[in-house]
Amino acid sequence: xxxxxxxxxxxxxxxxxIAIGIxxxxxxxxxxxxxxxxxxxxxxxxxxxxxxxxxxxxxVFSSITxxxxxxQKHHQAQRVWKITLAFFLFSxxxxxxxxxxxxxxxxxxxxxxxxxxxxxxxxxEAKQMSLGEFFAHFLxxxxxxxxSAMAQGxxxxxxxxxxxxxxxxxxGGERYRNILNLLQELFELTMRIVSWIMLLSPFGIxxxxxxxxxxxxxxxxxSVGKFIAVIIGTTLLHGVVxxxxxxxxxxxMTPLTFWKGARDALITAFATSSSSATMPVTLRCVxxxxxxxxxxxxxxIPFGATVNMDGTALYEAAAxxxxxxLAGVELNLVQQMIVFFTAMIAAMGAPxxxxxxxxxxxxxxxxxxxxxxxxxxxxxxxxxxDTVRTAVNVEGDMVGSIVVHKLVGRA
Numbered sequence: 001x002x003x004x005x006x007x008x009x010x011x012x013x014x015x016x017x018i019a020i021g022i023x024x025x026x027x028x029x030x031x032x033x034x035x036x037x038x039x040x041x042x043x044x045x046x047x048x049x050x051x052x053x054x055x056x057x058x059x060v061f062s063s064i065t066x067x068x069x070x071x072q073k074h075h076q077a078q079r080v081w082k083i084t085l086a087f088f089l090f091s092x093x094x095x096x097x098x099x100x101x102x103x104x105x106x107x108x109x110x111x112x113x114x115x116x117x118x119x120x121x122x123x124x125e126a127k128q129m130s131l132g133e134f135f136a137h138f139l140x141x142x143x144x145x146x147x148s149a150m151a152q153g154x155x156x157x158x159x160x161x162x163x164x165x166x167x168x169x170x171x172g173g174e175r176y177r178n179i180l181n182l183l184q185e186l187f188e189l190t191m192r193i194v195s196w197i198m199l200l201s202p203f204g205i206x207x208x209x210x211x212x213x214x215x216x217x218x219x220x221x222x223s224v225g226k227f228i229a230v231i232i233g234t235t236l237l238h239g240v241v242x243x244x245x246x247x248x249x250x251x252x253m254t255p256l257t258f259w260k261g262a263r264d265a266l267i268t269a270f271a272t273s274s275s276s277a278t279m280p281v282t283l284r285c286v287x288x289x290x291x292x293x294x295x296x297x298x299x300x301i302p303f304g305a306t307v308n309m310d311g312t313a314l315y316e317a318a319a320x321x322x323x324x325x326l327a328g329v330e331l332n333l334v335q336q337m338i339v340f341f342t343a344m345i346a347a348m349g350a351p352x353x354x355x356x357x358x359x360x361x362x363x364x365x366x367x368x369x370x371x372x373x374x375x376x377x378x379x380x381x382x383x384x385x386d387t388v389r390t391a392v393n394v395e396g397d398m399v400g401s402i403v404v405h406k407l408v409g410r411a
Contacts, residue, residue: 006198007263013202014209014267021213029215038214041207045271048204051197052268052277055190057150059280060302061162062187067298068166069180076295076408083407084300087400088308091246092347095238095392096340099314100321102234104336108227108318109325155276156306187298194280201268201281208271216384224381227322231385234318235311239392243310247399251406261289262398269394273386275305278394286398292405300404304397311389311396313347316364323365323374335368342367 004012024034071077142160149157169176221228244255259266265282272278279302286297320339324331331339346360362372 006201009202010205010264010267013204013206014271017206017209017271018213020206021210024210024214025216025218034214038211041210041214043207044203045207045211048197048200048207049272049274049277051200051204052272052280053153055193055197055280056155056276057153057158058186059190059194059283060155060158061150061165062183062190063283063298064159064162064302065166065169065183066180066187067295068163069169069183070295071299072167072170079408080296080299080404083404084303084400087403088304088396089344091243091310091396091400092308092313092344094242095310095314095396096317096343098234098238098242099231099318099343100336100340102230103318103321106226106230107325108230109224109322111226112223112326155302159302159306162302191280191284194284198264198281198284201264205267205271212271212383212387217380221381221384224377227319228381228385230322231315231318232388235314235385235388235392238310238314239388239395243392243395243399247402250403253402258290258399258402261285262395264289265394265398266391269391270387273383273390275309275390275393275397278390279305282394282398286401290398290402292401296405296408297401300401301397304400305394307348308396308400309347309393311392313343314392315385315389316346316361317343319361319378320364320368320370323370323377324368326374326377327370329370331368338367339364 020037024031024037027034029035029038068077071080141154142157144154144157146157146161148154149161169180240255244258247253247258248255262285265278265285268281269275269278282305283297283301286292286301287294292300317339320343321331321336342364346363361375361378365372365375
């Protein structure tokens with residue numbers, strides 16, 4: 001009997017995880033089988049995510065450094081930089097427009113009022129941060145002690161330091177050949193460890209999805225159901241229609257071919273709700289399944305995982321209009337443009353800030369004078385919505401790497 005492929009095992013793990021999660025939810029979290037199941041799934045899922053995070057820093061540092069060095073060597077670095085940044089800005093712009101348009105059409109929150117959530121708002125203390133303070137904090141967080149950043153798992157400063165090291169290796173030429181070879185071997189070594197971790201991924205993903213599905217509060221989901229439906233619907237529209245359409249128009253790659261190659265990374269992103277933790281899987285899929293050259297993938301994917309957040313930008317823009325509807329505030333075109341730009345800045349800057357999602361969402365609300373404390377309404381449903389938007393964040397990085405490969409190849 002032929003053993004199922006790893007891809008098939010991951011898909012089966014995801015299906016089983018959702019099914020078992022529904023069963024435990026029906027039993028009730030207080031029942032003994034559910035408690036035992038949630039304990040085991042929490043343990044297994046936690047170990048899986050921790051393993052991915054374990055290899056994250058050496059993978060990011062070695063992949064970006066080697067990628068930059070190889071791009072410079074082939075005189076492609078400047079073109080790759082420009083195309084990557086242009087694509088990321090374009091895709092996030094489209095995502096925010098989709099989110100704002102859906103929020104204006106469907107008006108989630110219009111039938112509710114903030115009084116329903118008064119208790120949640122009183123119990124939550126929002127961390128205030130102006131746009132100027134955000135920029136200062138963001139820039140300050142780019143250039144920090146690299147050893148400290150690596151120890152704390154702070155990815156954005158690691159990316160910046162890796163860029164400097166990559167360029168320095170190119171400028172130094174043969175003088176730093178041994179260092180480059182060492183980093184190439186570190187990258188290959190880390191990817192080998194990733195392949196071992198992937199053997200556990202069907203169980204890790206199943207465990208994470210069991211816990212996610214079993215612990216959802218159905219009553220709360222019903223009270224803000226329209227908002228959840230709008231966010232999930234628009235995020236899926238961007239991920240299932242818009243990004244694959246852009247990919248097809250530029251590269252002629254069909255959505256089916258893309259999803260077949262990207263499936264492992266998308267399922268892992270959905271289960272972990274972390275673009276960074278998913279990065280080892282994303283790199284593996286892009287290089288091995290989607291055939292993007294290592295020097296391009298090893299630059300675009302880590303860079304995208306820190307600044308390219310289509311799903312997050314869409315969510316934060318739509319959430320601002322949801323809060324405005326709850327508060328009975330009509331945002332005019334100028335105010336919505338402010339939300340547009342603030343959501344893009346917040347999404348790009350989020351990885352460099354502790355408690356990133358909460359701080360940046362507060363900034364978006366503050367930009368148009370909405371009550372920052374209203375973010376407490378979003379906290380209980382954030383874990384559910386985070387699954388879908390993280391999958392789309394990762395999809396945007398993968399599409400970007402394929403597009404960059406195609407456009408650079410035309411040079």
